[in-house]
Amino acid sequence: MPNKRFKKFLSVKGFKFTKEREEIFSEIMLIEGHFDPDELFITMKTKGSKVSRASIYRTIPLLVDGGLIEKVEMTDRHAHYEKKPGKRHHDHMICSICGKVIEFYSPELEKLQESICRKEKFKALRHSLEIMGRCGDCG
Amino acid sequence: MPNKRFKKFLSVKGFKFTKEREEIFSEIMLIEGHFDPDELFITMKTKGSKVSRASIYRTIPLLVDGGLIEKVEMTDRHAHYEKKPGKRHHDHMICSICGKVIEFYSPELEKLQESICRKEKFKALRHSLEIMGRCGDCG
DNA sequence: CATTTAATTGAGATTTAGTCTCAGTTTAAA
DNA sequence: TTTAAACTGAGACTAAATCTCAATTAAATG
Numbered sequence: 001m002p003n004k005r006f007k008k009f010l011s012v013k014g015f016k017f018t019k020e021r022e023e024i025f026s027e028i029m030l031i032e033g034h035f036d037p038d039e040l041f042i043t044m045k046t047k048g049s050k051v052s053r054a055s056i057y058r059t060i061p062l063l064v065d066g067g068l069i070e071k072v073e074m075t076d077r078h079a080h081y082e083k084k085p086g087k088r089h090h091d092h093m094i095c096s097i098c099g100k101v102i103e104f105y106s107p108e109l110e111k112l113q114e115s116i117c118r119k120e121k122f123k124a125l126r127h128s129l130e131i132m133g134r135c136g137d138c139g
Numbered sequence: 140m141p142n143k144r145f146k147k148f149l150s151v152k153g154f155k156f157t158k159e160r161e162e163i164f165s166e167i168m169l170i171e172g173h174f175d176p177d178e179l180f181i182t183m184k185t186k187g188s189k190v191s192r193a194s195i196y197r198t199i200p201l202l203v204d205g206g207l208i209e210k211v212e213m214t215d216r217h218a219h220y221e222k223k224p225g226k227r228h229h230d231h232m233i234c235s236i237c238g239k240v241i242e243f244y245s246p247e248l249e250k251l252q253e254s255i256c257r258k259e260k261f262k263a264l265r266h267s268l269e270i271m272g273r274c275g276d277c278g
Numbered sequence: 279c280a281t282t283t284a285a286t287t288g289a290g291a292t293t294t295a296g297t298c299t300c301a302g303t304t305t306a307a308a
Numbered sequence: 309t310t311t312a313a314a315c316t317g318a319g320a321c322t323a324a325a326t327c328t329c330a331a332t333t334a335a336a337t338g
Contacts, residue, residue, distance in 0.1 A: 011306095014313095014314090015314075015315090016304080016305050016306075016313090016314055016315065017305080017306095018304075018305070018314090018315065018316080019304095020315080020316070020317095021315090036295090037295085037296080038294090038295070038296090050317085051316090051317090052316070052317045052318070053296090053317090053318095054296095054297080054298085054316075054317065054318080054319095055315085055316065055317075057295090057296060057297075058297095058315085058316090076218065076324095076325085077294075077295070077325090078295075079215070079295085079296090093256065093259060093261045093263070095261075102259055102261060104255060104259060106251070106255050108251060109248070109251055109252070109255065112245070112247060112248055112251060113248070113268075113270060116243060116245050116248065117232065117270060117272070120232060120241055120243060120274075120275070121274070121275030122232045122234075122241060122270070122272055122273070122274055122275065123272045123273040123274075124232070124270045124271070124272040125271055125272040125273070126270075126271050126272075127268065127269060127270040127271060128268070128269055129252075129266065129267070129268040130266060130267055131252060131256060131261070131263045131265075131266040132263070132264055132265050132266060133256070133261055133262045133263040133264040133265075134261070134262040134264070135259075135260070135261055135262075136259070136260030136261065153284095153285090154285075154286090155284090155285055155286065155333080155334050155335075156334080156335095157285090157286065157287080157333075157334070158333095159286080159287070159288095160286090175324090176324085176325085177323090177324070177325090189288085190287090190288090191287070191288045191289070192288090192289095192325090193287075193288065193289080193290095193325095193326080193327085194286080194287065194288075196324090196325060196326075197286085197287090197326095215295095215296085216295095216296090216323075216324070217324075218324085218325090279338105280337100280338085281336105281337080281338075282335100282336085282337080282338095283334105283335095283336090283337100284333105284334095284335100284336105285332105285333085285334075285335100286331105286332075286333070286334085287329105287330100287331080287332065287333085288329105288330100288331090288332100289328100289329100289330105290327105290328090291326105291327080291328075292325105292326080292327070292328090293324100293325085293326070293327085294323100294324090294325090294326100295322100295323095295324095296321105296322085296323095297320105297321080297322075297323105298319105298320085298321070298322090299318100299319095299320080299321090300316105300317105300318100301316105301317100302315105302316085302317095303314105303315075303316070303317100304313105304314085304315070304316085305312105305313090305314075305315080306311100306312100306313100306314100307310105307311090307312095307313105308309100308310085308311085308312105
């Protein structure tokens with residue numbers, strides 16, 4: 001129950017668990033795919049929610065901070081977010097000193113690759129990205 | 140002389156080559172690194188230019204269309220652009236049907252990788268990205 | 279060179295995603 | 309309870325980018 005994770009995150013940070021935050025959070029958890037804050041506001045309002053736009057805009061960064069959602073796209077006019085996925089494809093950073101492999105996944109990077117491929121009329125099936133360099137410990 | 144390329148691009152598209160567009164274009168060509176439209180407007184104004192903000196915002200998409208500059212970053216609040224580079228690092232799309240290799244370079248992708256690495260305290264030295272899939276011809 | 283016409287311009291109004299303010303409310307710890 | 313700090317909603321505000329429209333200008337044509 002990610003609800004619990006959110007609650008925990010808030011209390012650790014010294015923030016309060018309010019009805020509004022809970023409402024926003026559980027509404028987001030219902031969304032398949034990505035959303036933008038204003039769209040979410042309209043949806044909630046339509047459903048009869050009294051939560052304000054300000055609270056939505058204030059809660060989203062908390063959820064991002066808490067690792068519950070991610071910013072996945074930045075168009076000219078909108079930011080888009082989505083629920084964090086479970087385990088899936090990831091890329092690698094490889095330290096050439098100690099050999100450590102850092103797995104990372106960036107939905108933003110995935111989106112960007114998609115859009116680059118679209119531009120080239122290329123249908124991507126899979127990809128591999130390896131970044132070579134020095135990890136934090138090997139400075 | 141990229142000025143000529145710009146002129147050509149405009150005439151091919153049926154657009155006019157105006158003093159304002161020339162002024163904006165040559166000002167951009169003087170800039171090392173990236174810039175944002177408003178910053179450019181201020182710079183030009185300071186130098187005594189009479190060109191309006193509207194013209195700058197209208198000219199930039201033309202330059203992007205004409206392949207003379209690229210959008211390199213989208214922060215929460217700004218778009219950033221820079222002059223197109225000559226030959227440098229590039230990544231690959233590889234068609235698994237016909238084997239064609241498409242070289243591409245995306246400054247946006249590079250920036251994004253940099254920021255991902257920063258987050259992991261990883262010092263990137265080089266990277267390789269290969270996207271496998273089907274090219275436009277092999278549909 | 280003069281005419282014509284469609285593109286372009288500047289000034290400032292407008293849009294819009296996102297942020298901020300602040301008085302009143304609520305949480306949660308004591 | 310009490311209390312202090314966090315939170316909320318309504319709407320004002322900000323700022324990047326776009327749009328409007330009358331006046332201007334490029335450049336194709338006669």
